[in-house]
């Protein structure tokens with residue numbers, strides 16, 4: 224399969240550097256949990272969450288700390304090793320575009336640009352597989368930069384093709400209102416029939 228944008232833009236060493244950078248920021252006490260706070264607010268206590276494209280599972284680990292049961296998936300082995308340091312998480316080395324965990328989750332979260340780091344053209348398959356892993360009332364939350372080849376408009380089309388629809392869109396994880404010129408999009412989507 225063609226490499227993901229993450230793989231074509233980053234070497235294994237750069238993935239290791241990314242892991243070290245976030246370890247350093249955490250050690251410095253930098254707030255790395257804005258995404259987790261937002262997702263936590265959407266969930267009932269003790270929910271099940273899939274951290275999709277988990278990287279180091281910074282988000283998944285914080286959601287676990289907040290009492291949710293977290294599964295994490297990434298296809299970069301360096302990140303999967305780092306994510307496995309969080310022993311409460313179930314971590315899979317797997318491709319979101321073909322994912323089949325045989326179960327569903329109350330939330331699937333693709334934070335930190337996962338959608339724009341996929342293999343070009345595979346985003347619709349990933350959104351369909353993510354939708355297949357949602358409970359009937361489950362929520363899909365994705366955050367990504369708006370200056371990349373994969374756009375918010377394409378994302379909305381991919382959500383619709385997967386039977387999902389935008390419930391909320393914000394410009395930041397701390398819920399600044401969406402604007403068409405925002406440099407970041409945080410999207411909350413659910414099954415279209417729930418929002419009809």
Ligand SMILES: C[S@@+](CC[C@H](N)C(=O)[O-])C[C@H]1O[C@@H](n2cnc3c(N)ncnc32)[C@H](O)[C@@H]1O
Nearest residue numbers: 227229276277278297298299318319334335341
């Ligand atoms: C910038 S990192 C973000 C990691 C993490 N979510 C965070 O917020 O720190 C983007 C991640 O998306 C993952 N990714 C891209 N395409 C993927 C795919 N098809 N399946 C699984 N993971 C994928 C990459 O391996 C990378 O770990």
